[in-house]
Amino acid sequence: MRSEAENPWDIGLQNERTTLAWSRTALSFVVGGLVVVRFIAHSSTTLAIVFAAVTLPLAVVITWLAWRRYRRGQHRLHGRSPLPDGALPGAVAALAVLVGIIGIVYVLLS
Template sequence: MPPGAIPAPWDPGLQNERTRLAWQRTALSLLVATLVMARLLAHTSIPLAIGLSTASVLIMAALARLAERRYRLAQRRLHANAPLSGAGLPAAMTALLVLLGVATAFWVINS
């Protein structure tokens, strides 16, 4: 950077990359938690455990796709100085979290 130059308000690329990696870590953590809960539920109800496992893997696949799409879109918008948008990723993460909560409540009640 030349002397006296004003630094850009954002790092072109790294900030967006860190956000994408944070979404991936969060999604993987929730996937592991739901699979552990499915393992615990297997002692109570095999169909419920299989359903929870299947649903969590499908939601995780959707999260991975949404995270990648959000990353690419944000990258383009950051470089174009356009506003950022998109609520699909938080909605999918919320769905996975609610699924985990319902499964946990079922397991606690039936244990």
């Protein structure tokens, strides 16, 4: 068993808090995406469907990546190996850019 001097913090709590933060981020994208779909639907139903078809599955992918990152992080923290890659931050950045571009297109077209 490891002593407190070797491990001054609980190995799992930091990883769990990070996972919950990523889950909240994905949830906020879902809610924000649904609000944007509602606004876009007033002017173009087709654009609203395309927006929903692209952004909502990306939010599901972010949630899946967060839980996968949690499992891999737990395994690696206990094995003292390097932490997971940056696929999750990349997916969130791509979704944020996509939402921003569609928002700009909506403003310019309306």
